[in-house]
Amino acid sequence: MGSQRLREAPVDAALATWGERWLARRPAGSNARLYVGFSGGLDSVVLLHATWRWLAERVQGGGAGERDAQAAAVTLVPVHINHGVAAAAEHWAQHCCTFSAGLGLRCQVFHAPPLDAGRGFEARARAARYGHFSELLDQPADSLLLAHHRDDQSETLLLRLFQGRGLLPIPGRRPLGAGTLERPLLRLERNVLATYAERFELPAIEDPGNADTQHERNYLRHVVLPRVRERWPQADQALDRVAARSSEAQRLLEQLLGQRAALEIEELTGELALPLLRAWLHARGEHRAADRALEEFLRQLASPVDRAPELRLPGGCLRRRGQTVIWEPASD
Numbered sequence: 001m002g003s004q005r006l007r008e009a010p011v012d013a014a015l016a017t018w019g020e021r022w023l024a025r026r027p028a029g030s031n032a033r034l035y036v037g038f039s040g041g042l043d044s045v046v047l048l049h050a051t052w053r054w055l056a057e058r059v060q061g062g063g064a065g066e067r068d069a070q071a072a073a074v075t076l077v078p079v080h081i082n083h084g085v086a087a088a089a090e091h092w093a094q095h096c097c098t099f100s101a102g103l104g105l106r107c108q109v110f111h112a113p114p115l116d117a118g119r120g121f122e123a124r125a126r127a128a129r130y131g132h133f134s135e136l137l138d139q140p141a142d143s144l145l146l147a148h149h150r151d152d153q154s155e156t157l158l159l160r161l162f163q164g165r166g167l168l169p170i171p172g173r174r175p176l177g178a179g180t181l182e183r184p185l186l187r188l189e190r191n192v193l194a195t196y197a198e199r200f201e202l203p204a205i206e207d208p209g210n211a212d213t214q215h216e217r218n219y220l221r222h223v224v225l226p227r228v229r230e231r232w233p234q235a236d237q238a239l240d241r242v243a244a245r246s247s248e249a250q251r252l253l254e255q256l257l258g259q260r261a262a263l264e265i266e267e268l269t270g271e272l273a274l275p276l277l278r279a280w281l282h283a284r285g286e287h288r289a290a291d292r293a294l295e296e297f298l299r300q301l302a303s304p305v306d307r308a309p310e311l312r313l314p315g316g317c318l319r320r321r322g323q324t325v326i327w328e329p330a331s332d
Contacts (some may be wrong), residue, residue: 263324
């Protein structure tokens with residue numbers, strides 16, 4: 001199969017489109033580090049392999065000279081987070097290192113602080129991962145790639161709706177640390193990634209925990225969504241369109257509100273109060289608040305000025321200060 005035909009494949013096309021834009025955003029002469037979140041599962045194996053191929057093609061002379069020079073200055077770094085909970089955790093870490101070495105890459109393995117595997121483990125593990133990723137991205141030229149795809153987007157939209165946490169899609173790109181978090185495969189279905197993995201005979205880890213339907217996301221993935229897709233075959237495409245429209249609206253709101261240190265209480269009235277407050281919080285990295293909690297906080301804002309309602313959230317605290325609302329991040 002020739003290189004032109006490979007580029008026309010969905011995964012290659014997605015990486016090429018994303019990569020051209022990413023290179024164009026790099027500061028001239030910058031030595032960027034391109035990290036890839038690498039669990040060793042099928043999605044991240046495909047992302048790492050496709051990114052490695054795209055970058056290698058650019059370095060070998062696939063485009064304009066200036067951009068080829070930029071590509072040559074990029075260091076590709078797989079990053080594996082070992083939470084140490086699963087019995088096979090060390091085996092997974094070794095698998096990631098071995099696969100990376102086969103591409104001529106050195107995988108960074110981060111051993112996260114021990115976590116109890118009880119209630120809320122997934123949220124705490126996610127916070128630990130993103131905390132480490134944020135520390136890695138210590139210059140504006142750096143980016144982290146994650147392998148979320150359209151199926152993940154469908155799950156996230158429905159899960160947030162059922163949990164009453166607002167219609168916030170997974171963003172294709174957002175700030176993280178001093179750099180950016182990027183998701184080049186977000187518009188592709190998982191079966192497209194599976195086809196790519198089969199084509200290149202890529203070895204992937206299967207975490208048995210992904211089949212446990214006691215976890216809400218797994219229940220959606222294995223029980224709810226298959227029935228939905230059986231009844232409405234275009235469900236994922238419809239959810240993808242909802243995500244695209246919601247992402248644009250969210251982006252515009254965050255641009256308007258993101259740089260503001262406080263919100264005026266008079267702004268937080270009427271039907272727009274909840275989406276405005278949520279967008280302002282999201283720009284500060286807080287996306288876990290339930291609608292009910294935010295609505296109660298907004299109700300309390302109507303109290304006399306000598307009252308000081310507050311809402312404690314995982315990432316910090318919302319407080320009233322005079323005629324404004326401020327956000328105090330949680331201390332480390």
